[in-house]
Amino acid sequence: MTVEAPSTPATQPVPDPPGSSGASGASSSALRTRAARGAVKPEIQALRAVAVLLVLAYHVAPKGLPGGYVGVDVFFVISGFLITAHIVKPLRRGTFTVGGFYARRAVRLLPASLLVLAVTLAGTWLFVPRSLWPQFGRQIAASALYVENWLLAGNATDYSAPAADVSPVQHFWSLSAEEQFYLAWPALLVVGSLVAARWHRWRRAYLAVLVPLALASLTWSVVATAGEPASAYFITTTRAWEFAAGGILWLVVHRAATLPDPARAAASWAGAGLIALSAFAFSSRTPFPGWAAAVPVLGAVLVLAAGLPRARWSPSGLMGWAPVQAVGDMSYSLYLWHWPLIVLLPYVVGAQLGLQGRVVAVLVAVPLAYLTRRFVEIPVLDAYRPTSGAFWRRKSTVGLAVAAGMVLVAVPAFAMNTTVRHEQVAAWDALDSVVASPPECFGAAAVDDTACTDGPADAVFPAPLIGDQDDFGRIHAGCQVGGDTVTATPCTFGAPDGTVKIALVGDSHAAQWQPALAAVAEQRGWQLTTYLRSGCPVTAAPPQDRSAACRAWEKDVIDTVADADFDYVFTSALSATRYGGGDGGVAGFVDAWTRMAGSGARVVALRDNPDPTQAGVESTPACVEDRSAAACGTPQDVSLLPDPQVTAVERTPGAALVDLTGYFCQDGTCPAVIGDVLVYHQDQHVTMTYMKTLAPMLSAAIDEAVGPVSAS
Template structure:
């Protein structure tokens, strides 16, 4: 069975004469949108919609590739999937293999588990579900972002390939009965498209992070392309001037979305209709001959050449953007990211010419024997598993053993801490000094490789809620039946819990927690819409009611100092909440937030320490100690106490990344549980002073 056009918009066309210049131009435009977004997201905040353009083209072409042989009686599942393997795997596995080697050579082992997991997932095309499960924010990449995160779209596309042939076979079976094959296919694909669109709208509103990557929320985009192929023949009779107008309208819709959408846009949802509709208009218009149509621009050789190697260019650009900073030992600015994309261009050309084209030629019916073509398929499949996935998994196994050894070392240190361990080194007159180690991680506990797991929220799963949960969920620590006290707030309140729990045990308190990620205690609902903020507002009301009825003597609270809930009414919201609590007889105590290394450009302190050493990851206090809105609110509430342990985090204007041999931060500005527990003496003394003053 011959193939007439490429089955995938993220891939350059297969070896064929029937090349559609407008589809090649769409490929070129879509990949350039994605590249521009990754290089300068502020300049083209909605460039991520290039992927949606790809999905529509894929749905259009793959429907043609399946439906035509189905109607001719020549379609086979084996032949279809063999062609997909030959077309997709060689270039993808080459890029993944190079990425794996680059990770091993340049990336700190703290990131090996994440990178290795995602390289393995990309090799078997389930990367989108890994990112959905991790609730990754595609539009807000931070330190530690995977070099294969862009494989999520390829994964969604391959999953589409798995389901689409079966659906069209079902349509063909229905066609035998109704004798109208287009109508039969519409009966199958139409309800699927509507159901997926409805789910996309719902999931985007309620689970935005995972909805972005899910195949179920994207299926309607592929289906839109398939439905277009079923009806496009009816548009061929339209006059050229109308088709030219439709083509320009499609370009304007895609451009409007690219320049006006951003990270805050609920996406995909119903707004994805704009780039999807724009793509459909351009494909439906084909190449109109009107003098003012965009056909000449689309047929321009550089545009067509970019479309030819769009698949390889898409594959190469993101690993280069992510890995080059590790290789260079410095972050990439705008020029650096642009340079990475420029390097991707010759790599894409070489991959297209010497990998994609020869493999496709070898598989073509006239390109070799039957067994040669089948062996090409088998080799591609084996390479996906053996050459990439297995080594990536082996790298994870190695790191897991290192993690086990690191936990043993940490437990041993905690069992017999020295006089200068952790926060004790910051005590006035301690005489402690930080060791200057040649090895960047020598003497650092927890070892950076396990720092991400040295977190209260992980250790006590269920105590810190998130998502759509609105109930006032509680956990208790300290002395059972003792004097009731509580701690309320977001993850920055949660991180104080290990130290406060030990203080509670020593003082005979029973500590109850009310903790929710990203949601400080306030009587003013968070500004803006979205299901998560709405759930936060409900939770705040439920918690205030519970705390008022709880009979607590003291209520401790803290929040991320750069919390998004800090608009004009933020301080008033904190004050109002505390007044309600104070009226119940409880004393409110604010725990001043810790310094924020991200303000100095350090998104992941463990990675920084592993790469550059502790001394290089220290930050200036004037930069990282952000103003705390809770402290501002406390200054307007004389009855509210403030505990400020800044002296345990910073000294002489510097906030170290490692204090007393203990790693201070694990994720962004969150404090490791180990360092928090070393703060117990300082926290107890500060609480005593605050309560005595009141």
């Protein structure tokens, strides 16, 4: 999973955080001077620096810091803390206006974000294959309108969402959540001010509004995370309590200032420890946000509450260190720039970014962040004075400028999406037409027919623009499950009353065989039942990088198939999958197959296809679109990985192997296009169109592997 953290204003004064009276070490005088100038308190800037560095480290090396995404939670707490102050203070003075608040937020946040979006839009147009324009354009438009989080939440229910949602602006989900927080927070605090007018105890009045909200949001976060974790991660309602935690802290933080310095120093270190613990202990398998988010949230609260204690062993000196403060100052721009660079640079250089490449991308983001801070954020903030009568400083002018900027980004992004969508419709019509009446040398048939030419095709089917959509999991939604599904979900194809009953089980690399196997079943009058789950091969091997839901689903499939009356069980799995146990997963397949064959079924393993990504071709449709079919083929000795199923077949009594590698690779090369048909989509998956052309070859290979098939 990929996450980001928004940053909040770095130049506006904040309300009396605790411990602002001093710091340890030689930096104490500088810190007090900084605070006296009205800058954001050093401990807040230090906390921002920690949060943004967590996010950057997570994106550069997610395996090294698997929970670095908690930086977003730290930022949310800071935002709630600061924005509550920016609203409550003028409310108590009687000077708060909704228009003024939104104008200041817009002036602070939008110039830099719209600049990054505009540059990203231009980079997409210049370097990204057109097949990805709808995906990128849709998300750029959603980010410009600050609804990216809800777009991602809606897509998260699709099994392919993690791949489909990767874009250079995916990190704007958290900025969207923050902007939505800005919409609701003034109204809630105005209600608090009305209560305060009656109670005459203003802190308690605001707490009476914020505490129930926080509890309700936390409850919803726990419930939603348990039910729909993929979408719960992004939606504002599951995150509101984190903002509220910061707001509640501001209302009660004055009490922390009365604590002795040793206690505050201990609290500060404890808060830092909780943040570090969650960054290293959490991972993509941690149900999040839910209860788990309370760990980094509590850590951020403790650091803010502790302020800058004077104890010599406190972290105050480290917080005030100039590099830490510098990172905190430009954390917002650094956050904005780093992810577009990580995503777009591979298209610019024509190669996947490894660890070193991602480090370079972040290093490039640093000067861009500095320049954006220096020449965009600060000048715009300095130029805007709400009390000035100049028309360009009026709230109405700010509103028009904001609307114009959002439109100037969103409209071209929508146009990019719409234009290619129309072309995709035409590509589908062309594909349907050729599939309805295929030529003799179409797809895999070209391998067997020596009369077929090997020259480059005038047209490729499916066209690269729709290559990633030519996918069983998309077209038969619900038959390839994902998320938290733990039960075997059957789909039936072929002859409903067929006397020969076969099953297809496994991950997406098993699912991709469905078009060919279904065609065989229809031709022979078999009944085909599928049990398929993305990223989840059916094996009893010790799990590695597999969720608890995946393991539960695997067990249920094995038990279901073992108790059913299948004649044959077909299975396949991604060869690159990592298994525990030290034998590459062989024993796990043998165990699972033996159990599934317990009712008399015979297991037939389908050898996995080549993996173009092993040879550096991350997207075959994009490669064919940008270069040529001939340039996108890969060496067989690189892209065809050893398949543990081959060895497992040798060790499993009665199991058989179907190996159609000859229809993917010839003469040491695995082409991207065979017989005018695009072979791969989404990394290393085989298109439905090419799989359908393999049906006659699969039918013959089944007979060769197991003999004439008859009902048991």
